[in-house]
Amino acid sequence: MSEGRPLRILSIAHPAVSRAVGRRRYTPFAARRDLDVHLVVPATWHQFGRDTAADPPPDPGVTLHVMPIRLKKAGPMGWYLHFYPGLRELIRTLAPDVIHLWEEPWSVVALQASLLKGDAALVLEVDQNILKRLPPPFESIRRHVLRQTTHLLSRSPDATMVCRARGYAGPVTPIGYGVDPTVFRPDPAADRRTTTSSRATPLRLGYVGRLVVEKGLDDALDAMARATAPCTLSILGEGPHEPKLRDRIVALGLADRVDIRGWGTPDAVAAFMRSLDALILLTRTTHAVREQFGRVIVEAQSCGVPVIGSTCGAIPDVIGRGGWVIPESDPAALAALIERLAADPGALARTGEAGRENVLTRFTYEAVAEALAVAWQAAARDTRSRENLHKNGSVTKTKVSPSPVGNDRAI
Template structure:
């Protein structure tokens, strides 16, 4: 198939990372791919060394004629079988151009807050395919009144070559942090914000540190709560065992240095890409049992699901995972789990299959990770 992906969001977001991984997966599967992307933005940089042809453009809003011109130029050259959009500001432009060019449109939705009433009603009906990125998100759209047969699920793909265990890299990172091979490293990677559960994690980790002298915390990310986190760590009893590195452009090498990853959100998450990437690197995950996070791991096999904002439960889970007999079997199972459910080859094949053979009732309900719940049952 021939695809024209349109994603001109310049920001570093989970949706942008998803778009890069999906485009890479489709290109690796042998399909012809062109991309309309923000010049020198995250998506353009992430695809610079792929076979995808890039067209620089900016869609500032639905009326931005320059964005239309760049997309029409790309479409004329590629003559795509499908237009694919990932960001809200491009939904209506793609629908309009799809009608003009007689090309079907596929839209991905990454957020659960409802769209405007008009967009929420029309877009899933006008697009050929409307994808949620988790069963949790799909249910949220159904709860907003979108018919179930209009919403499919396609998970975020993960590049298994980019996320993999690497003992030498682990050793180098531990050395850079002044840690020995016997260190137990609890990692957090993401936005530093209270809604992400970082202060629950901090309190639980410090309580666990009082019992486990080899436990250290590695903090990767930046956000509005960075200063408060720094102040709380400095005021605590174990400041020297917290390693705050701030924003890291490429976190993938750091996964391999972790003994476990924490995903402690107390606000609903649509999915949880960092959880899947960590497991692909052979790292078990402690995740909040909320939103789409449960779909990213196999409970008690590749990680643990925990009640959000429960310091005691998180402390006990961290301590249990400090035991190699508990942790290492999960680490061993984690990469195989991701390979089976989230690898680029699996997701690309599933994506193309869904596009080519759309059933009357979408097959997303049969996905082995989680069964969706009908809104009428709530």
């Protein structure tokens, strides 16, 4: 690694194909003179049945490299098969100090980067939080990439556990998702509930996200049918579970209290959230689903709207003091909470303020950029130290016993 110049980072991140979402967290690096950040994104990305073309440069904080990929939608693992034909030449040209992958460790692009990295430190950013054996060759890819990883950026303790169980033994830096508080902002002019209107105004609940059975919207409908306090539910999203949801709404006699509408722009989503008293995210754990973060939590909290979440995955940690956590698949618990909040609307305002503080402290783009910088710099220092040890001939080998948690046969 070269001394006397900014640390050179090559960040490979398919979520950064969009400037409005994944790329915003790199913007704070425009003010950093100690980091030279290069970002690689796919020219076209395929997800949820749609192709998205990459937003073109320029972008503050990074030098953007929009590159074609192969196998963008092939195979049972979906997007995890993609790789960049031009990555070898880019790494040779840039000679980065750190290669950062916002990709899971079993992805083909992670394998590609680990084989091409040369002397660069490898920083891996992970979301996957369910421990299970992957089919060949993905399990072998994961173990190889984790052995090559210098530093881990983890979205949740469960995601860290999965990597530890598969052989990673190095340092970890927690990282969240960022939210733009200028878009997702409270509306002081909104008609918010007050203590004097607690009985007259229905509690306004809302949901934003995919309409799939794992999101627990059926539990919300059952809770509304149980509760005696007046409440409404507005749903913003699309998905395969919508027809069954509509049937259940009618069957429970909730047609005049529940509405479903399609996706909107970020500004439209923010306006929708500001119209609510509370957002719900009632994800249920399955063999294939455990909430990895819940971006809508921090978007709602940034609007000053508290969140009602289930105990699934990372939801309780992300909510913090800015909401309420109830057991998964428990309509009775949600119905009881609806009764309490309808009787004490002041709790909504207090908890909404706590949620806003949670976001400003933990989940701004500046906070996310700082977590990235900390991990990159730590990885560079660790790699430089190992290089110096090798030069001085003082490296010793240590045998590490495998963790019993990592025994595939026990899973």
